[in-house]
Amino acid sequence: MAEVSAEARIEAPAEKVWDRLTDFSSYGEWNSTHTSFPKGGPQKLEVGGTFEENMRLMGFPAEVNWTIEELETARTLAIRGKGPMAVVVSTRYTLIPEGDATTVRIDGEFTGAAVSLMAGKLKDSxxxxLHESLRKLGGLVT
Known part of the structure; x- marks a missing residue:
């Protein structure tokens, strides 16, 4: 297993950050691992909703089939996906309002046999x- 996390304070209200975070038509403008949604982003943002995403991790392309596991508007979005080589990926976005600013935390987890072979490199990459994505997200909403 490889666990990763990053956190940043964004000088914008949580609702504004949330709107950008869940605007899947502009996901690639801030998410540095995203390359495309082959069938478009989620049709409905709801628990149990599914979508496919093409990503690039450590320079390698990967297609992940995501399921939305937890959703609280302007607070939490948690997704779990199945990727290549039986790797399971979890991503959780948490927004913590602080007046006119928001702390955004992204936690990720990779599990599966293939992960143990490259856990250190995967964690670093x-x-x-995540840090690059938060930097870009902050630049888009402030």
Whole structure:
């Protein structure tokens, strides 16, 4: 298993950050691992909703089939997906309002036999991607 996380304070209200975070038509503008949604983003943002995403991790393309596991508007979005080589990926976005600013935390987890072979590199690459994504997200909403 490889666990990753990143956190940043964004100088915008949680609702504004949430709107950008869940605007799947512009996901690639801030999410540094995202390459495309082959069938479009989620049709409905609801628990149990599914979508496919093409990503790039450690320079390698990967298609992940996501399911929305937890959703609280302007607070939490948790998704779990199945990727190549039986790797399971979990991502949780948590927004903590602080007046006119928001702390955004992203937690990720990778599990599966293939992960143990490259856990260190995967952790470093994914952590860097999370920090870059938060930097870009902050730039889009402030």
């Amino acid at each position: 994914a952590t860097a991607a």
